[in-house]
Amino acid sequence: MMPLDGIRVLDFGHVWAGPYTAATLADLGADVVKVESPNRLDVHRRQGPYPDSEAGINRSGVWNAQNRNKKSVALDLTDNAQREQARELVRQADVVIENFSPGVMKKLGLDYATLRGIKPDIIMASLSAFGQQGPQSRYVGYGPSLDAWSGLCSLNAYPDQPPLAVGGMFPDTASALYAAFAIIAALRLRQSTGEGTYIDLSELEVSALLQADLLVQFPGEEIPQAWVGNADPYMRVQGTYPCKGDDAWIMISVEDEAAWKGLCEVLGGEPKGDLEAAIRKWTRAHTPAQAFKKLQAHDVPAGAALNIEQLLEDEQLVSRDFFRVVQHPEVGQQTIYAPIWRFDGVAGETRAAPLLGQDTEAVLAALHEVR
Amino acid sequence: MKLVDAGRGLAAGYASRMLASVGARVTRVVDTSMPRDPHRDADPAVSAYFDRSQNRIEVDLTTAEGKRDLKTLCLDADALIDDRRPKESEPRGLDFASLSAVNAQIVVTSVTPFGTTGPYRNYRGSDAVVAFMSGLGYMNPRDMPKDGDGSSQPPLKLPGSLVSIYAGISTAGAVLSGLRLREQTGTGHHVDVSMVETLIPTMRRELSKYFYEDIVSSRFMRVWKLAPWGIKKCRDGYVFLQIVEEHHWLGFVDMMGNPEWALDKRYLENDYRYDNRVDIEKRIAPWLAAHPKAEIAWEAQKRSVPFAAVNALRDLAHMPQLAARKFFEPFADGVLPPRLIPGTPYPS
Numbered sequence: 001m002m003p004l005d006g007i008r009v010l011d012f013g014h015v016w017a018g019p020y021t022a023a024t025l026a027d028l029g030a031d032v033v034k035v036e037s038p039n040r041l042d043v044h045r046r047q048g049p050y051p052d053s054e055a056g057i058n059r060s061g062v063w064n065a066q067n068r069n070k071k072s073v074a075l076d077l078t079d080n081a082q083r084e085q086a087r088e089l090v091r092q093a094d095v096v097i098e099n100f101s102p103g104v105m106k107k108l109g110l111d112y113a114t115l116r117g118i119k120p121d122i123i124m125a126s127l128s129a130f131g132q133q134g135p136q137s138r139y140v141g142y143g144p145s146l147d148a149w150s151g152l153c154s155l156n157a158y159p160d161q162p163p164l165a166v167g168g169m170f171p172d173t174a175s176a177l178y179a180a181f182a183i184i185a186a187l188r189l190r191q192s193t194g195e196g197t198y199i200d201l202s203e204l205e206v207s208a209l210l211q212a213d214l215l216v217q218f219p220g221e222e223i224p225q226a227w228v229g230n231a232d233p234y235m236r237v238q239g240t241y242p243c244k245g246d247d248a249w250i251m252i253s254v255e256d257e258a259a260w261k262g263l264c265e266v267l268g269g270e271p272k273g274d275l276e277a278a279i280r281k282w283t284r285a286h287t288p289a290q291a292f293k294k295l296q297a298h299d300v301p302a303g304a305a306l307n308i309e310q311l312l313e314d315e316q317l318v319s320r321d322f323f324r325v326v327q328h329p330e331v332g333q334q335t336i337y338a339p340i341w342r343f344d345g346v347a348g349e350t351r352a353a354p355l356l357g358q359d360t361e362a363v364l365a366a367l368h369e370v371r
Numbered sequence: 372m373k374l375v376d377a378g379r380g381l382a383a384g385y386a387s388r389m390l391a392s393v394g395a396r397v398t399r400v401v402d403t404s405m406p407r408d409p410h411r412d413a414d415p416a417v418s419a420y421f422d423r424s425q426n427r428i429e430v431d432l433t434t435a436e437g438k439r440d441l442k443t444l445c446l447d448a449d450a451l452i453d454d455r456r457p458k459e460s461e462p463r464g465l466d467f468a469s470l471s472a473v474n475a476q477i478v479v480t481s482v483t484p485f486g487t488t489g490p491y492r493n494y495r496g497s498d499a500v501v502a503f504m505s506g507l508g509y510m511n512p513r514d515m516p517k518d519g520d521g522s523s524q525p526p527l528k529l530p531g532s533l534v535s536i537y538a539g540i541s542t543a544g545a546v547l548s549g550l551r552l553r554e555q556t557g558t559g560h561h562v563d564v565s566m567v568e569t570l571i572p573t574m575r576r577e578l579s580k581y582f583y584e585d586i587v588s589s590r591f592m593r594v595w596k597l598a599p600w601g602i603k604k605c606r607d608g609y610v611f612l613q614i615v616e617e618h619h620w621l622g623f624v625d626m627m628g629n630p631e632w633a634l635d636k637r638y639l640e641n642d643y644r645y646d647n648r649v650d651i652e653k654r655i656a657p658w659l660a661a662h663p664k665a666e667i668a669w670e671a672q673k674r675s676v677p678f679a680a681v682n683a684l685r686d687l688a689h690m691p692q693l694a695a696r697k698f699f700e701p702f703a704d705g706v707l708p709p710r711l712i713p714g715t716p717y718p719s
Contacts, residue, residue, distance in 0.1 A: 003551040020572070028548050049576075049583040061579025066572075131717075136692035139672045144513075145679035148611035149690075153602060154683045155530035156512055163602055163609055163681050164512035166530060167590070168573035174537055178716055181544040184551065185393040205698050205716035206540075208687055210533045212713050213381060213410060216420040216702075219710040220688045230499060230528050234409035238499060240525035247589070249525050251508065253497035256406045296494045301484075303500035303508075305526040308574070308581040308588060311506040319489040322568055335582055337571050341545040342486075342563040343552055344467070 002029025002348050007187065009095040010035055010086075011070065012110070014042040016143060016172035017127045017179070017203060018099035019066045024180040025095070026069035027339035029348060033071045033093075033363055035086055036356060037078070045356070051331050058330045058355045065336055067353040068326070073364070074357030077108050088367050090115050090122060095183055099127040102137050112198045121196040123186040125179045129171075131202035141204075146171035150207030155214075157228050174210055175203040236260055237275070240305070241283035243291055249305040250283055250291045262298030328352035372550070375400060375444055376425065377465055378454040379408040381532050382482045382566065384421030385539025386452055390546060392715055397425040398444060402463065404433040405455075410532060416707055432463035441465070442473045450478040450546050458493045467561035477559040478549035482542040486565030496566065498535050499528035505570035510577060510590050514601055517591045526590060538566040597641060598648035599623075602681055605659045609681035610667045620644070622674030626667075627658045 007030040011022035019034075019042070026032040036042065044063040051059060058064075073089070075082040087110070090096060096115060098105055105111045105126070112124045126132055129141035144165060147153050152170070153163040179201050186197035208215065214223055226233040230240050230251070237254035254260050263279075264270045271278035283291050288304030295302035306314060312323060321338060328334045329352070339348060372395040376387040379402070387397045399422055401407075412418055428444070430437035441464055445451060453465045460466045460481070467479040481487045484496025485504070502508045508526040518524055528534075542564050549562040571578075577588040586592075593600075599612045614620050617639050624633040632654060637643045644651060659667065664680040671678035680686070687693060688711065696718065699711035 001552070001555045003548040003555065005555060024544070028551075049579045049586075051583050053584070061583050062575050065575045065579065130692050131696050134692045134695035136672075136690070139692075140675050140677040141679065142613065142615075142677060145611050145613055145677055148602070148609075148679040148681045151682045151684040151687060152530045152533070153609075153611070153681050156527060158524065158527070162604070164527075165514050165602060165611075167507050167511035167513050168529070168570070169576075170529075170533065170537065170573060173573045174540055175716070177537075177540045177544055181389060181540065181547060182717065184544060184547040187551070188393075188547065199717050201717045202692075202696065202698075203716075204692070205696070205713070208693070208698070209713055209716060210536050211531045211684060212385070212420065212536060213414075213417050213532045214684055215687070216416045216710070216712050217414050218684065219416075219712070220685050223684055227531060230525070232497070232499065234413055235497070238497070240527075242522065242525070247521060249503075249508075251497075251499045251503040251526075251528065253499050255409065255497060259495070296491075299495060301495040301497045301500045303496060303503035305503045305509045306506050307509045308506055308577055311571075312581075314504075316485050316489045316491040317568070320486055320565070320568070322571070335578075337578075338568070340541060340564070340569045340572065341548055343549065344561040344563075346552065346560075 002346065003343070004028040004030035007031065007095065008093045009033070009097065010089055010093045012096065012098040012100070012105075014099065015044060016066070016169055017175045018097050020173055020176035021125065021127065021179040021183070022070065022097050023066050023068060024176060025183065027348060030095070032069065033073050033089065033359070034067060034354070035073050035075055035089070037076050038074045038356065039076055056330070064328060064331065064334060064353040068336055069351050070354055071359035071363060072354035072357055073360045075360070077110070083109060085364060085367070086110065087118055089363070090118050092367065093119065094123060094187070096122060096124040097179070102128050102132045116196060121190055121194060123183055123190065123197050123199070125183055125199040125201060127175050127179055127201045127203060129203050131205070132200045143169045143172045146203050146207050149204055151211060152207060155211070155223065155228055159225065159229055170210060171203045171207045175201060175206040178206050237263065237279070239276070241280050243283050243286055243288045245287055248288050250288050251303045251305065252279065252295065253301040255301065259300045262295070262300040265298050266294055266300065324350060326350055326352040329355060372396065372450065373448045374398070374546070375448045375451040377402070378452050378482070379405060379411065380454050381408070381410050381421065381535035382538040382542055383452045383454045384411050385536045386482070386542035386546060387425065388421055388423060389540065389543035391423065391425065392719070399425045399427045400441065400444065401427060401429045402432045403429055404431045404437075404463070405459070410535070416710070419702070419704055419707060420712055432465070438464045445470055445473050445477060448474060448477055449550060450480065452480050452482065452542060452546065454482050456483060456493045456495070457487050471559050475559055476553065478546065478553055478562065479559070480542055480546045480549060480562040480564060482538055482564040482566065484566050486568065487563050498532055501534050501566045501570065502528045505567045506574060507570055510574070510588050512590055514593050515590045521591060524590070534566060534570070538564065538569055541569045596645050598644040599651055599655065603652070603656070603659055605662055605664050605667055607663045610659065610664045611679040611681055613677045614644070615677070619676045622671065622676040625674060626670045626676070627655070
């Protein structure tokens with residue numbers, strides 16, 4: 001039994017934000033049908049990396065990772081008859097997710113007003129860079145440019161150096177998790193009111209919220225340098241220290257007295273003079289893994305700068321079975337990550353991503369049976 | 372929904388704030404037996420923001436009286452959020468076994484750096500530590516030209532309190548999912564959110580590169596082989612250039628007044644631009660240096676070119692889009708100077 005058992009989701013998403021929203025719901029047990037236009041494929045279906053460097057629309061590592069646990073229905077949404085079939089799918093659905101540019105769903109006749117006419121209690125989430133309305137709603141933006149617009153890059157810098165591009169794809173992934181939350185909240189609301197909901201989510205606004213504590217602390221003001229880069233003015237000690245090895249680093253954060261006491265124990269006593277030099281001398285004598293274990297054993301928050309290879313071997317993630325192997329019909333064995341929320345006593349199934357259109361016949365046949 | 376926020380940090384606080392925005396009645400339990408979290412409790416504006424719509428009680432959860440107060444609060448609670456390590460939660464009666472003995476219907480969500488099982492379950496972590504242990508620190512910043520052996524360019528943690536707030540967004544969804552599961556099973560549940568695990572799906576591309584191309588991504592690698600690309604200096608700050616498609620290049624050339632060098636048809640091909648990116652950057656630098664970021668972004672967007680102004684946080688208050696959507700809302704509690712604070716990322 002899973003939290004979203006019995007919930008039917010139509011995923012019109014592409015690239016990052018929409019598909020990750022739907023994948024999050026699929027991990028919770030929702031029956032997610034991805035509607036794909038064969039003549040306008042998700043850009044990630046056409047981008048590598050591919051297994052064995054062999055390109056193919058069913059072989060993209062990125063696409064397959066973020067579309068696991070879904071079904072695929074191929075419909076050309078520019079064709080009247082097939083668009084009608086999409087609308088029929090809406091009639092049977094609880095949730096619709098899309099992240100086209102504002103106005104595209106309306107052009108396709110699949111906007112909220114139309115879908116509400118088909119299914120009055122439908123819940124629809126539209127994720128866009130700037131929101132559906134407003135003077136900049138038609139601005140073009142991808143995840144990395146939203147890091148810039150939102151101010152995230154301005155905090156991502158070495159001391160007194162220019163802003164830098166941010167790792168991860170936070171405008172997209174944070175928006176997806178926010179949208180998943182809003183959808184589940186809308187499902188709760190529908191239970192009590194019988195009403196559907198339209199969620200017009202702005203990725204720019206989610207990105208701004210990732211800095212909410214600074215926005216409220218320094219309203220309209222310049223953020224002090226003490227918050228930029230690896231610094232944290234609320235920590236007694238925080239920094240990145242070089243370790244034994246090539247490009248080997250450890251992060252140490254000393255927040256409270258217990259951590260300070262632990263750090264002093266590790267260093268062989270409270271350092272006299274240059275604290276930073278004393279820490280560096282100690283870290284240079286240890287690998288990141290050794291430093292991590294020794295510091296944590298003394299209750300000092302510390303973390304090695306793991307690379308992907310080390311991450312996959314990390315004993316915590318291994319013990320929690322975080323990386324799992326699924327069997328993909330075309331690719332064979334594929335390693336994917338576990339659902340990010342773990343419910344006691346509930347082991348959800350993890351299925352490989354679908355081949356393009358593999359469920360079209362079955363899903364449309366089921367539709368006719370319902371009719 | 373009745374929610375008990377027993378968390379200390381920003382992740383629990385942001386989750387509670389989100390849940391309050393959809394109708395939860397939140398009581399924050401401040402445990403006096405542990406030091407206050409500096410990020411959530413040091414600044415009154417931050418405390419007010421994260422504890423909005425909340426009742427608040429202060430108890431010492433290591434005492435019998437404090438534990439009794441917690442149990443009373445949880446008798447009819449739907450959910451509780453905790454962010455302590457198991458070795459801190461269990462003696463305080465905040466673990467699922469203790470709480471479900473009081474209220475079999477309660478959903479307990481733990482948000483901790485590494486999760487509540489496994490060998491690191493009792494390890495400590497800050498935002499920066501979590502960023503490093505997730506693999507993201509090693510890759511941040513992106514697209515960094517290596518300076519010598521790179522020893523002066525250590526990995527960077529993620530900006531500000533992003534890790535905690537991101538984990539808070541995740542936790543809010545986890546709580547609602549736990550409540551839905553309760554409807555299905557008729558009983559309470561424990562939901563385990565590891566902050567490290569929550570971050571890992573942001574690295575899908577880098578994981579695929581490792582699985583299928585044996586490439587270990589780092590901050591010194593270019594993620595996208597596109598040009599021009601990245602943060603560049605302009606007259607009053609920085610802009611983010613993104614040329615993905617041919618029409619983006621044509622739009623940019625038009626913005627620059629169609630200089631003769633840029634009309635060379637070979638530049639229409641990204642591969643050619645990428646191979647000649649250093650030369651292109653030298654050629655465009657004087658034009659960028661003569662124009663302010665807002666103008667560059669505006670002129671680009673008029674031509675559907677996805678350039679961005681690299682904003683400081685203070686610039687957000689002046690973005691017409693955020694004003695039109697009423698993203699910032701007035702806050703006045705009679706104690707702090709009135710100010711604008713961020714609301715929800717969708718019209719409510």
